[in-house]
Amino acid sequence: MRARRLIPTVYIIFLMLPIYWLLNMSFKTTNEILGGLTLWPQTFTLENYVTIFSDPTWYMGYVNSLIYVSINTVISVAVALPAAYAFSRYRFLGDKHVFFWLLTNRMAPAAVFALPFFQLYSAVGLFDTHLAVALAHTLFNIPLAVWILEGFMSGVPKELDETAYIDGHSFWSFFIRIFMPTIAAGIGVAMFFCFMFSWVELLLAKTLTSVEAKPIAATMTRTASTSGYELGLLAAAGVLTIVPGAFVIYFVRNYIAKGFALGRV
């Protein structure tokens, strides 16, 4: 019985170690970081965080990221809802093929699409806008949202639909007033996953932006290369990118697995 408790504990300690190290560094001065190894900040400083919150090139990175992530989440879930309903309720010509084709977009390596995306979004005049990144991320988020929602919707018995029609609801009235509240948990999970995958992706976000819509992750890579090695600042910026995730994860903790299983546990 003791081993049973030991394994998860050791695993969680292993997970926390690099995060502790990042947190530790974010409160140090650059001199102390480069001076040697200290397990705890000797001269505790908040200066790195102050820099980030007072310099627009830094904090606008967070704002930009949050903007395109939000737009992406709304678009992805909004178009995925009717599609998932169609897949869960109806059989139609080519349904299985379309479903697999959607999944193939989840497999597409971002590296393959980086250059064509740059040209495509430049051609339609969207380069360096939040909308461009939001639309590009729908490539892998829409398929994911459709899969998750379809899984949740298949768990709702079809009698619900039929009863609502008998009661005189039109399709959209049924869908918005009855069906969506029924699968509210599924919508929440789908939104969480769209948020998550849009938040962690960097290659496409970086390729499609230069100044106006530059994501925080790109700001970090630039700083690492230009102003030498400001490790403390980099660590503080890193810590701040973990915060939004840590915040939203709490709300969906019981549904995360169901989401990863594409609603199929």
Next chain:
Amino acid sequence: MRKTVNQRAWLFILPVLVLVAFNAILPLMTVVNYSVQETFGNNEFFWAGLIWFEQVIESPRFHDSLIRQLIFTFSILAIEIPLGVIIALAMPRKGAWVSVCLVLMALPLLIPWNVVGAMWNIFALPDIGLMGYGLNALGFDFNFTRQIGDAWFTLLLMDVWHWTSLVVLLAYAGLVSIPDAYYQAARIDGASSWAIFRYIQLPKMKRVLTIAVLLRFMDSFNIYTEPFVLTGGGPGNSTTLLSIDLVKIALGQFDLGPAAAMSLIYFLIILLLSWVFYTLMMRNEE
């Protein structure tokens, strides 16, 4: 569920098709276009046929990246899947601890990929990183920026750190769906814990584990940002995986033809292997 045949359902999936087609088909056609043409700059293109495909398939550089990619993907699958199952089996089923475990374990999944790379880079540095310093203090000669073995060790450890929780969460979800009655029946029959695992828990986890393998396979084959930030593909080319090599050719050297041909071959490999996993998964559902 019994589904009714309704061709108008196409209208429901139309918005999805339009958006995904814009993002998937147009860029893919661009790639196909480049892959059969030669350019000398000035936006002038000439028909080149299949020479880029032949060149890529025969190039030792592509073979090396592909082999590295396969080693990487199958190593992390061989480590993460069993490890995730072991941790999920040891996790408590009820109580306040469950929430704490779930939240802490899911945390690495939500960290931007370049931050994961940067974090491990700092963590593993031999002079100022806890792990690098610690290993050297223990007498190991560890330097992941110089030694190939150490670079691979750090790369694999980083991926295990980053993604094992995904397997844990899925396996755990499969385990909690097993009714208590199954365990009681097994106890009455005097089943060993191995027998319980083999005949009750493993079959119940089969479906979620197939999904875990599918997701981990696809994502590890596409991996770019984390190894790029961690090692930059080095030392030498020793950790240059397929994506990193592709970006080097396409954006570094601007060899559009070979890069496009390589993209398509790369994509086809993923598609083929994923299709195999997908059919296996769907067969399980029936």
